[in-house]
Amino acid sequence: MGAAETDLQAAADEKPQHRVYLDAFGVDRTEVTNAMFAQCVEAGACHERRYSPYLWGVASRTRPQYYGNPDYAAYPVIMLDGDEAAAYCRWAGRRLPSEAEWEKAARGTDERRFPWGASDPAEALARFEQVWQEKQFDVFVPVDALPEGASPYGMLNMAGNVLEWVNDWYRQNLLDFCNPEREANLELILQLTGQEAENFDALPAAAGKDEESAQEAARRKRQAPPRTNPSGPTTGVFRVLRGGSWQDRQGFDLSTTRRYWLDPAQRFPHTGFRCSKDSADAR
Numbered sequence: 426m427g428a429a430e431t432d433l434q435a436a437a438d439e440k441p442q443h444r445v446y447l448d449a450f451g452v453d454r455t456e457v458t459n460a461m462f463a464q465c466v467e468a469g470a471c472h473e474r475r476y477s478p479y480l481w482g483v484a485s486r487t488r489p490q491y492y493g494n495p496d497y498a499a500y501p502v503i504m505l506d507g508d509e510a511a512a513y514c515r516w517a518g519r520r521l522p523s524e525a526e527w528e529k530a531a532r533g534t535d536e537r538r539f540p541w542g543a544s545d546p547a548e549a550l551a552r553f554e555q556v557w558q559e560k561q562f563d564v565f566v567p568v569d570a571l572p573e574g575a576s577p578y579g580m581l582n583m584a585g586n587v588l589e590w591v592n593d594w595y596r597q598n599l600l601d602f603c604n605p606e607r608e609a610n611l612e613l614i615l616q617l618t619g620q621e622a623e624n625f626d627a628l629p630a631a632a633g634k635d636e637e638s639a640q641e642a643a644r645r646k647r648q649a650p651p652r653t654n655p656s657g658p659t660t661g662v663f664r665v666l667r668g669g670s671w672q673d674r675q676g677f678d679l680s681t682t683r684r685y686w687l688d689p690a691q692r693f694p695h696t697g698f699r700c701s702k703d704s705a706d707a708r
Contacts, residue, residue: 426528427599427682429536434677438597438684442536445525446653452522452530453699455568455581456589459491460498462505462513470516474504491562499567501587501697507664507689510590514700521592522701524684525655527667531584532681533577539680540576540583546676550574551585553679555671557694564671580699584679587697588670594661595686663687670695 427442428435465471474492491497505513507521514520522530531540541550551574555564569581576583583589657665663686669679672695677683687696 439682452701456501456697456699459502462502465513465516500565503694504692506692507590510698519700519702523656524591524593524665527591530580531576541574546679552671553585553673588666589668590698591665593657593665595663595665596658664689
């Protein structure tokens with residue numbers, strides 16, 4: 426998991442590369458569509474998407490609506506925050522994938538740079554380099570489009586189209602990602618999010634090496650990767666998104682290790698999601 430130190434295009438929070446172990450899991454082949462989300466709305470488990478013809482401040486004279494328009498039924502649902510995405514997955518009997526699960530589904534076992542392999546992104550492989558003012562809703566493609574860009578496991582559009590929410594809180598140090606109980610900024614995070622420190626089993630600050638007992642050193646060594654089924658920090662301010670989107674212009678922004686983060690209450694036209702589940706029988 427993560428980018429190699431020699432990858433000069435990778436950001437600091439994509440490093441260091443390290444090994445994790447994941448139990449069997451399933452990930453949806455496609456991103457969740459407008460039509461799929463509409464079923465959740467009809468069941469009363471999701472909030473209806475309502476937007477004016479002037480969505481994002483730009484009028485669309487020919488096709489003013491994205492939601493409820495049959496022309497876009499198979500396109501990714503957008504403008505959902507992290508909690509709304511998670512709520513849909515729960516209604517569907519699934520969950521948001523962990524960051525580690527998302528990366529495994531996107532890159533397989535051969536450390537590939539993009540879901541399809543090593544070659545740079547191209548029009549037939551991923552949806553990117555789009556301009557809203559030129560194409561409006563057609564900056565997206567249907568979720569089952571671009572099969573040439575599929576991941577080793579057949580997942581579509583894991584690069585481009587829309588950024589995808591995952592379940593993990595963001596941590597900049599990817600190595601510590603495997604050690605969520607060692608959150609160096611936990612006290613500040615709890616303060617910012619209005620939570621009480623006693624609700625969490627935080628480790629004390631690390632002492633100097635001269636003061637650290639052999640038992641403590643051994644315990645910390647055992648916490649180092651490899652790590653089984655990492656799920657990231659137990660709390661945070663930002664949640665992670667993966668995969669790049671239609672508006673990215675640099676190929677490396679679509680790489681399998683690229684990490685993005687947002688306030689989970691934010692909604693944007695370039696964010697979407699897919700669901701996961703513990704067993705390997707997700708559709």
